[in-house]
Amino acid sequence: MASSTFPTGSDRGAHAPSSSAQPPLVDRMAETAHHVVDDLASKAGPAAERVRSSVSNTMESVHRGMDGLSNVPSEWAESCRQSVREHPLAM
Numbered sequence: 001m002a003s004s005t006f007p008t009g010s011d012r013g014a015h016a017p018s019s020s021a022q023p024p025l026v027d028r029m030a031e032t033a034h035h036v037v038d039d040l041a042s043k044a045g046p047a048a049e050r051v052r053s054s055v056s057n058t059m060e061s062v063h064r065g066m067d068g069l070s071n072v073p074s075e076w077a078e079s080c081r082q083s084v085r086e087h088p089l090a091m
Contacts, residue, residue, distance in 0.1 A: 022028070083090075 023031075
């Protein structure tokens with residue numbers, strides 16, 4: 001019978017990277033993930049501030065416009081009254 005070509009338990013350990021040579025894969029992946037998250041956070045913060053500022057400015061413009069529109073009906077009514085006063089028989 002031929003000998004097995006699969007490594008035995010003791011053979012597998014001989015080819016595994018030693019922990020003193022470099023950090024385990026999970027540690028390296030976690031470190032990379034931290035760097036990516038830090039990089040995204042440094043870019044997202046200023047972008048979020050620009051969006052917040054833009055929304056705030058837009059809301060201020062909308063409020064100013066609405067304040068101006070709230071006076072329109074009373075201005076129209078006053079204009080009609082003034083026209084009737086100036087030309088009472090024209091209507």
